[in-house]
Amino acid sequence: MTTNHLAIPVLGALLALGACQKPPSNAAAARQVFGNGMQWIDLTHPFSSQTIYWPTAKPFSLEVVANGVTPDGYFYAANNISAAEHGGTHLDAPIHFAQGHRAVDAIPVRQLIGPAAVVDVRDSAGWNPDYLVTVRDFERWESGYGRIEDGAIVLIRTGWAQHWSERRRYLGTPKTGSAAVAELHFPGLDPEAARWLVRERRISAIGLDTPSIDRGQSRDYLSHRILFEADIPAFENVASLDALPHIGGYVIALPMKIGGGSGGPLRIVAAIPR
Numbered sequence: 001m002t003t004n005h006l007a008i009p010v011l012g013a014l015l016a017l018g019a020c021q022k023p024p025s026n027a028a029a030a031r032q033v034f035g036n037g038m039q040w041i042d043l044t045h046p047f048s049s050q051t052i053y054w055p056t057a058k059p060f061s062l063e064v065v066a067n068g069v070t071p072d073g074y075f076y077a078a079n080n081i082s083a084a085e086h087g088g089t090h091l092d093a094p095i096h097f098a099q100g101h102r103a104v105d106a107i108p109v110r111q112l113i114g115p116a117a118v119v120d121v122r123d124s125a126g127w128n129p130d131y132l133v134t135v136r137d138f139e140r141w142e143s144g145y146g147r148i149e150d151g152a153i154v155l156i157r158t159g160w161a162q163h164w165s166e167r168r169r170y171l172g173t174p175k176t177g178s179a180a181v182a183e184l185h186f187p188g189l190d191p192e193a194a195r196w197l198v199r200e201r202r203i204s205a206i207g208l209d210t211p212s213i214d215r216g217q218s219r220d221y222l223s224h225r226i227l228f229e230a231d232i233p234a235f236e237n238v239a240s241l242d243a244l245p246h247i248g249g250y251v252i253a254l255p256m257k258i259g260g261g262s263g264g265p266l267r268i269v270a271a272i273p274r
């Protein structure tokens with residue numbers, strides 16, 4: 001595909017910029033990336049008191065420290081924020097479910113940047129809050145777009161983001177606290193598919209537009225465990241996947257670099273070559 005051929009040198013230049021101190025060898029390609037050569041899409045839900053967190057997690061809060069003109073005559077604004085690691089658009093580090101594996105600050109940046117494979121399962125998951133994304137879904141995608149390439153960031157579009165503004169629909173329950181966990185209903189990744197991705201493909205990371213890579217009704221969080229044992233991080237509550245093509249986009253997913261963190265707030269964006 002033409003866009004793909006264009007995109008490869010462009011991404012190479014982008015990665016070169018991030019990885020070394022020297023000027024990029026292909027300055028024109030770099031200018032294309034950071035000029036008008038790319039359409040940039042923000043895949044991040046904003047953080048506010050409305051942001052959806054796991055029922056047992058401390059939600060996001062913002063305390064205003066200052067917001068006004070100081071006695072010295074200049075304007076000054078500052079806030080304190082607090083929240084659980086896991087909520088809103090966020091990254092799960094492998095250590096979240098795999099002892100001894102990488103924490104947030106130990107994940108190589110290179111693993112968080114890569115070509116997007118956007119797997120659309122809305123036809124199955126859009127109406128089924130307990131849907132498991134299967135190996136068949138990935139095989140179907142590959143029959144249309146080719147084998148999932150090494151280093152890909154797989155983004156699963158279940159369509160669940162359309163419920164983001166309605167906590168009850170998005171999580172399956174309006175409740176909070178440990179009693180709510182049994183009532184969670186939203187699509188997730190079949191552990192068999194997680195195993196297939198780990199064994200048969202060489203992806204860098206995976207994300208989806210639901211609260212968890214395991215479906216709401218999971219009790220053993222097996223997809224988390226399989227992926228994280230293989231040091232493949234997950235992005236949860238990803239937004240705006242409707243704006244991405246199935247193939248040809250690039251993802252940059254940079255979490256807050258929490259030392260020893262099991263996860264963290266994530267700013268995830270995609271670039272699509274024009």
Ligand SMILES: [Zn+2]
Binds near residue numbers: 086236263
């Ligand atoms: Zn998480």
